[in-house]
Amino acid sequence: MKTAKLTLDDWAVELPVTVGSEGEVGIGIQKLRAQTGAITLDSGYGNTGSCESEITFIDGEKGILRYRGYSIEDLAQNATFLEVAYLLVFGKLPSEDQLSGFNSELTKHSLLHEDMKKFFEGYPPNAPPMSVLSTIVASLSAYYAPGENEAELQLNIVRLLAKLKTVAAFSYKKSIGQPYIYPRNDLGYCADFLHMMFAVPSEDYTVSPLVAKTLDMLLILHADHEQNCSTSTVRMVGSSDANLFASISAGISALSGPLHGGANTAVINMLEKIQADGGNVRKYVELAQDKTSDFRLMGFGHRVYKNFDPRARVIKDLTHSVLEELGVDDPLLDIALKLERIALEEDYFVDRKLYPNVDFYSGILYRAMGIPTNMFTVMFSIGRLPGWIAQWMEMKNDPGKRIYRPRQIYTGPTEQKWVSIDDR
Ligand code: CMC
Numbered sequence: 275m276k277t278a279k280l281t282l283d284d285w286a287v288e289l290p291v292t293v294g295s296e297g298e299v300g301i302g303i304q305k306l307r308a309q310t311g312a313i314t315l316d317s318g319y320g321n322t323g324s325c326e327s328e329i330t331f332i333d334g335e336k337g338i339l340r341y342r343g344y345s346i347e348d349l350a351q352n353a354t355f356l357e358v359a360y361l362l363v364f365g366k367l368p369s370e371d372q373l374s375g376f377n378s379e380l381t382k383h384s385l386l387h388e389d390m391k392k393f394f395e396g397y398p399p400n401a402p403p404m405s406v407l408s409t410i411v412a413s414l415s416a417y418y419a420p421g422e423n424e425a426e427l428q429l430n431i432v433r434l435l436a437k438l439k440t441v442a443a444f445s446y447k448k449s450i451g452q453p454y455i456y457p458r459n460d461l462g463y464c465a466d467f468l469h470m471m472f473a474v475p476s477e478d479y480t481v482s483p484l485v486a487k488t489l490d491m492l493l494i495l496h497a498d499h500e501q502n503c504s505t506s507t508v509r510m511v512g513s514s515d516a517n518l519f520a521s522i523s524a525g526i527s528a529l530s531g532p533l534h535g536g537a538n539t540a541v542i543n544m545l546e547k548i549q550a551d552g553g554n555v556r557k558y559v560e561l562a563q564d565k566t567s568d569f570r571l572m573g574f575g576h577r578v579y580k581n582f583d584p585r586a587r588v589i590k591d592l593t594h595s596v597l598e599e600l601g602v603d604d605p606l607l608d609i610a611l612k613l614e615r616i617a618l619e620e621d622y623f624v625d626r627k628l629y630p631n632v633d634f635y636s637g638i639l640y641r642a643m644g645i646p647t648n649m650f651t652v653m654f655s656i657g658r659l660p661g662w663i664a665q666w667m668e669m670k671n672d673p674g675k676r677i678y679r680p681r682q683i684y685t686g687p688t689e690q691k692w693v694s695i696d697d698r
Pocket residue numbers: 499502532533534535537562563569570571572573574575576577578626628631632633
């Protein structure tokens with residue numbers, strides 16, 4: 275077996291090396307502390323592998339993203355979101371029968387328990403949809419068995435995949451004061467979601483096939499991204515044997531931050547700000563480089579992709595064709611394109627390998643489809659759900675599973691004597 279040697283002061287330790295199927299190398303430090311008393315320090319876990327995984331492969335330098343070995347470009351072009359969800363959760367592409375069985379299971383479970391409607395009523399109208407989503411998902415564990423045996427667990431997986439879009443659409447309807455539209459069994463996954471979002475009882479509403487297809491593709495692009503912040507959260511919470519609903523709810527909360535899933539909302543806010551300020555793109559490109567300012571170009575940069583984000587390539591082409599076909603003329607897209615062009619001419623962005631990521635374009639597409647800005651991260655959650663579930667299952671089935679429990683280097687005061695309140 276290949277090993278790595280580490281020397282420090284008088285220690286010399288040999289550490290085991292694991293090589294992945296794509297040649298990635300990981301140095302095992304599990305015994306380091308026992309052997310030397312030292313730990314590794316890696317704030318933000320930028321260089322720490324938390325698990326071995328068979329689900330998603332990313333090569334950030336080459337711009338490669340594959341789910342179970344299939345390239346994101348191939349999947350976006352040829353698969354449906356349900357096929358991708360099946361692939362991620364069950365490990366292989368479904369046969370025709372398996373796919374239709376999966377589809378009918380999801381259809382059967384898409385209703386919410388009627389009592390749960392009261393939860394939506396308790397929120398103020400301007401409640402952030404991501405808060406509603408995470409709390410309602412956590413509440414599902416009050417309605418269904420925790421999934422302690424295989425049959426229960428499989429059912430909970432189906433329930434979650436089926437119900438998340440209903441929860442998302444209900445939270446939107448609640449926020450605009452319209453009656454909830456129930457799921458329809460005759461519609462596909464994305465068409466059903468769009469129908470629940472945009473139909474009203476008094477009118478016929480037909481979902482645009484182009485919009486449904488575009489949404490399907492967007493969800494595929496978001497379906498998994500290996501050990502990112504929300505996925506690691508799902509694994510971490512699940513590692514304590516917390517149930518699937520609790521773990522996914524935590525993942526939704528992690529995704530809500532603007533540096534993660536909230537980025538596409540932040541992109542639109544930024545583009546609107548630039549537009550309101552007269553469209554002076556150069557001013558904002560310069561501001562993003564100014565180290566005395568906090569301003570960053572939202573939708574630029576990625577922890578992993580250091581040349582291009584393959585999802586951004588797929589989505590950029592899609593954005594242009596969909597906007598053209600829908601006849602949407604969005605001035606924010608012109609600002610976005612100008613911003614991209616100017617930023618990529620600047621040494622600051624080139625030197626730091628800061629390129630547009632998937633969220634740079636997804637916000638513009640969601641806008642064109644009529645999805646309100648405060649729902650963008652909810653859309654991301656619907657897309658990411660199969661990935662979270664697959665990663666949670668993999669963690670749970672790992673024979674070497676241990677509760678996640680990182681160490682730290684303490685930098686606070688050394689021992690202090692108690693001081694009574696009168697003497698402080
Ligand atoms: N605009 C301006 N400067 C930037 C940006 C940006 N968007 N992103 C990074 N930098 C600079 C940063 O200031 C630092 O400069 P220096 O070396 O001079 O200190 C350098 O580039 C490296 O940045 P970092 O913060 O160390 O990079 P990171 O890997 O920790 O952060 C990131 C990655 C995505 C959080 C960051 O690039 C960022 O904040 N981008 C904007 C938010 C965004 O678009 N997030 C969505 C990510 S994609 C969705 C997903 O997969 O979750």
